[in-house]
Amino acid sequence: MTEAPAAALPDHEVRAPTLHSATFERGPMAESGLLDYVVRSDALVWGRRGDGKVGFGAVARCDARGTDRFATARAWWADVSRRATAAPGQEPTAPGAGVVAFATFAFDATSAAASTLIVPRLVVGRSADSSWLTIISDDPSEELTLEQAEEELALALDEVDDEAELHRGGTLAAGHVSEDAFTACVAAGVAAIDAGELTKLVLARDAVAELDGPVAVAQVLRELALRYSDCWTYSVDGLIGATPEMLVRVDGATAQARVLAGTLDRSTAPADDPHYPHRVLAGDEKQRHEHQLAIDSLTAELGPLVSEMIAPAEPFVLQLPNVWHLASDVQAHLTPYDDGRTPSALDLAEVLHPTAAVCGTPTEAAAGLIRRLEGMDRGRYAGPVGWVDAEGNGEFGIALRGGVIESTSCIRLYAGCGIVAASDPAAELAESWAKMRPMREALNL
Ligand SMILES: C=C(O[C@H]1C=CC=C(C(=O)O)[C@@H]1O)C(=O)O
Numbered sequence: 001m002t003e004a005p006a007a008a009l010p011d012h013e014v015r016a017p018t019l020h021s022a023t024f025e026r027g028p029m030a031e032s033g034l035l036d037y038v039v040r041s042d043a044l045v046w047g048r049r050g051d052g053k054v055g056f057g058a059v060a061r062c063d064a065r066g067t068d069r070f071a072t073a074r075a076w077w078a079d080v081s082r083r084a085t086a087a088p089g090q091e092p093t094a095p096g097a098g099v100v101a102f103a104t105f106a107f108d109a110t111s112a113a114a115s116t117l118i119v120p121r122l123v124v125g126r127s128a129d130s131s132w133l134t135i136i137s138d139d140p141s142e143e144l145t146l147e148q149a150e151e152e153l154a155l156a157l158d159e160v161d162d163e164a165e166l167h168r169g170g171t172l173a174a175g176h177v178s179e180d181a182f183t184a185c186v187a188a189g190v191a192a193i194d195a196g197e198l199t200k201l202v203l204a205r206d207a208v209a210e211l212d213g214p215v216a217v218a219q220v221l222r223e224l225a226l227r228y229s230d231c232w233t234y235s236v237d238g239l240i241g242a243t244p245e246m247l248v249r250v251d252g253a254t255a256q257a258r259v260l261a262g263t264l265d266r267s268t269a270p271a272d273d274p275h276y277p278h279r280v281l282a283g284d285e286k287q288r289h290e291h292q293l294a295i296d297s298l299t300a301e302l303g304p305l306v307s308e309m310i311a312p313a314e315p316f317v318l319q320l321p322n323v324w325h326l327a328s329d330v331q332a333h334l335t336p337y338d339d340g341r342t343p344s345a346l347d348l349a350e351v352l353h354p355t356a357a358v359c360g361t362p363t364e365a366a367a368g369l370i371r372r373l374e375g376m377d378r379g380r381y382a383g384p385v386g387w388v389d390a391e392g393n394g395e396f397g398i399a400l401r402g403g404v405i406e407s408t409s410c411i412r413l414y415a416g417c418g419i420v421a422a423s424d425p426a427a428e429l430a431e432s433w434a435k436m437r438p439m440r441e442a443l444n445l
Pocket residue numbers: 202204245260261262263325356357358400401414415416417418419435
């Protein structure tokens with residue numbers, strides 16, 4: 001048995017609100033599912049293939065920074081969850097219904113970026129077999145009715161972005177890590193690996209998009225969701241994108257992850273060779289090594305918390321519109337902590353982050369070298385992004401293939417690449433461009 005992480009920080013006063021919710025079952029949605037609700041720039045979004053949730057407004061928020069960012073968020077959420085009540089007869093009926101928080105975490109403890117949990121006023125949710133509308137209040141005396149929830153939802157959907165004013169294009173410039181700086185970083189990373197300092201590290205760069213109008217967030221999200229239907233589309237407090245990598249998904253006592261590492265650009269692939277990705281990606285020693293290190297980092301951290309874990313012996317090739325990846329789906333049965341509580345999605349996000357898909361092996365050596373070589377604050381890029389409910393169910397993707405909105409018409413994009421002994425700087429630079437392609441296309445850049 002494993003000891004549960006502390007529910008409250010020593011000397012930490014958690015000022016969590018008392019929340020009250022009502023969840024109303026709704027009929028089947030149109031084929032497009034949740035995408036019909038992705039119409040506002042400020043909505044909170046988590047979804048894949050029409051399932052997921054869209055949040056409007058905010059009734060509570062927790063911001064944290066530094067080494068304790070996960071612990072602060074966990075303590076706050078434990079308090080919110082303990083106190084939350086549901087209107088009689090309107091209790092949550094599915095994971096993610098009822099009181100729920102959308103969450104985003106900074107990659108590194110030294111980041112200036114806040115890690116944030118936001119509880120929306122309204123949530124429209126859909127899973128394979130149900131759909132619902134939840135309304136949440138921080139006023140325990142407020143009567144929460146279906147009429148009120150539908151009226152507020154209609155108002156929220158009415159105040160949509162004026163598409164005429166949205167951007168049509170713009171420019172993309174080097175960010176903190178230019179192309180030259182990136183290739184130099186990769187060469188230095190390979191030298192450190194050759195010198196025996198570490199086995200793998202993931203190096204990233206950024207690029208700044210200045211658009212000729214306000215970022216069309218909802219339009220970008222809809223495009224990403226439609227084109228990248230195997231990815232999880234997210235939008236939380238200005239962090240947007242569509243990630244192919246699931247850090248952890250918790251549904252009751254089941255945990256799942258999709259580990260990715262190993263990439264092949266599709267734009268340079270021969271059109272007439274169906275075996276190309278299997279031969280060049282799945283059959284390549286360097287790519288398989290990079291992938292295995294990412295799996296090992298996940299299973300080593302998850303192992304002590306589970307009674308059973310299924311990790312396939314062979315990765316599969318995940319085909320996205322821009323790239324192919326080596327991918328492995330891991331499934332595990334969670335063991336309760338010795339206080340009887342099952343580890344929550346938040347607990348697991350903290351334990352598993354950062355995997356070797358975004359940091360390296362060994363973790364501490366890689367994290368230190370990333371700070372030194374990149375010299376940039378990654379902010380929330382490559383950190384966990386997703387949602388958690390009051391029961392501890394939730395989904396945390398790794399915030400990849402996206403960007404951070406820095407002002408109305410400016411968005412910073414990020415992409416990184418796993419570096420091992422056999423990595424070539426020019427090839428890694430090309431791969432980073434391939435990973436930025438989904439956002440560039442959605443932004444018309
Ligand atoms: C770090 C990123 O991708 C990771 C996930 C999948 C494949 C990767 C790779 O092949 O390098 C990276 O580890 C990114 O997209 O910024």
